[in-house]
Amino acid sequence: MKTETMDSRRMRLHNSEQVLRIVRDLGPLSRTEIGRQSRLSAPTVAAVIAELLRVRMVEESGEGKSTGGRRPQLVSFNAKFGAVVSANIGATTIRLVLADMNGEWIARRVLPVGDDTRPEPLIARVADAIKEMQATELGAGIPVLSTIVGAPGMTDMTRGVVLEAANLEGWVDVPARDMLERALGVPVTVDNDVNLSAIGEHWRGARRDMKSFVFVLLATGLGAGIVLEGKIHRGNRWYAGEISRLNVDFREWDVDFGAAGYLESYAGEEPPKSAPRSPRRHHGPLDDETLVRLGVAIANIAVIIDPEAIVLGGRVAVSHPEMRERLFEVASRVAPNCPEIGITELGEDAPLYGGVKLALDHVDELLPRYLVD
Amino acid sequence: MKTETMDSRRMRLHNSEQVLRIVRDLGPLSRTEIGRQSRLSAPTVAAVIAELLRVRMVEESGEGKSTGGRRPQLVSFNAKFGAVVSANIGATTIRLVLADMNGEWIARRVLPVGDDTRPEPLIARVADAIKEMQATELGAGIPVLSTIVGAPGMTDMTRGVVLEAANLEGWVDVPARDMLERALGVPVTVDNDVNLSAIGEHWRGARRDMKSFVFVLLATGLGAGIVLEGKIHRGNRWYAGEISRLNVDFREWDVDFGAAGYLESYAGEEPPKSAPRSPRRHHGPLDDETLVRLGVAIANIAVIIDPEAIVLGGRVAVSHPEMRERLFEVASRVAPNCPEIGITELGEDAPLYGGVKLALDHVDELLPRYLVD
């Protein structure tokens, strides 16, 4: 029971949000057309638009074509009302993007993580890169309203702590959010890169308009991002989708993690070791047994979640797209409901798109503040 | 973007719903206390309550104790405003419940499914039982506002069709909703019994107040009901949680369903067959290999979903609660995040509770209609 009661003030706020959303999503519109879309009367639309113009959330954008009467004065969403930063720390590269309120990229940076991947120096490197990008690329008077940083490991979003990132040195329980906020001086949100990729792919990539889908990352690490009802599912302990721990060989339930039996031991780029290893690293060539294991794992995901689609992403998926057929053959034999299996459309930029989307959603929640001011 | 714009009329409707919810959830309250809870002013609360009294959704219920001033006149939710019916068709028994608007049971019926389990006669039997219960037990002037029927198989809720119920004869693509609506003359909702059990267990059983959990049914059939963010997850094709198809032995990915390799072949009550069979039947004794397979399957569920808890239900779980320890041992070895594994608190009535909850939620959505009338 989260909704609150309503009075005149909240009524206006509510209607302003609706109008703003309509203008943003449906492009430049006349006041009359906004009235039709929102079912608000013309005078109300006019008053709301006047308010939105005052706080610069929308702007006049010329006249439209007449359709037999007075020409409409178009109103459009002001994409320069603010900006968002989306950064992603990968196993090998750091990627940054500065985007406007429409989610369009203003600037982009790619730099190597460098030799020293320990928390402090790496986070300092990220913060410096963000500061440089903002200083160079951000127009005067445009505030950064939200900053999202993706990390290659399980992340506790409420505390902003990267619980474990096996591909980076010493990344266990790193309070990344606090460190970044101290360096940047603005609120920061930290999330898992696989989740961000799933959000990105859902928003701008292969699976727009789908209610549910699963993004499967095949790269240095294995992971899955689960989107249900249009929202990412992170699980009770931020563990959802950690499919490196899936077991498709029950006889080996009692072996140590990293050894045979675990999916991660079979699908990857490095030679296998027998000793226990940390998660999110996988090894061995992409031979048929590996594909069958992966296919069965995907089938199990399909059986449990029953998503609208499954999308393969990450370096391995991009360089071996042909694996899709075999995976589907196996998975659809095991799971009669196995959905289509697609390949990422955003490639390694997927988490950046996801970060932008998350940031924009975040700004949406903050909008009331700017409206009352 | 589902929310609509607001005017005075909607404002009042919105506030009425909030007040009603407060009265229902927090019990008999004075108008003043409702004002405190809702943050509405005293005159507004008085007006809203007057309206709710008029349509009999709430009723005056005497005076409360003074706390140093005039005694409060208490207002309480009218549980007799209407009633709901929850029915469940099992493999062996039909269960019915009539409940008031607080979800308290007014009456209950249990009858065998009988020898003829084909769709028409069985549904007629259910409809007759419902009619008898209503005629005998329902007070005059109390309308049935929602009827939910659970079926032991995959169900398309939007069409009201039971896609497949292997334990009943000839139940393939049965338009159960339409058949029941024709017999009863009121709107009916049909759902899968495992999903209903999960909802019930979440609402009144083992896992109240949990945001996410998975209910695992171990009975004549195998299945799982997945509750996420307090809502049941049914999947894109109503297939979510059909864990009889989980595969924990990748070498047998290519064998026919029902043969070795599939979970369902190993956890059950009847002797195994080698020929392909329909889903949701399982066989074989509860030997340790079966438990290990089941444990690994539960681990895989935990890895993918990361729920707050897993609850075992169904006849087998009730009669062999001791299996929990071994299952947890296996599952927690495979999945480090494996949550506690509990046993159902509602037993075979779980789907009935879930049906009542679903029905009450359904009525909630219809409330505005009764308020405008």
Place this chain on the structure above:
DNA sequence: CTACTTTATAAAGCTGTTTTAGTAAAGTGT
């Protein structure tokens, strides 16, 4: 030029909310 259409604003009225003020009914203290 006239008739009609479309867009936008102005004036008036309606609904529902809050604030303010007041009444009712109880408890508290001397």
Place this chain on the structure above:
DNA sequence: ACACTTTACTAAAACAGCTTTATAAAGTAG
């Protein structure tokens, strides 16, 4: 018993935001 305080509720007035109706402005079509 009496005055005073506390709490519950209601009545009246003021306020805010919405809609309807009317009007102005600016275009198209014949």
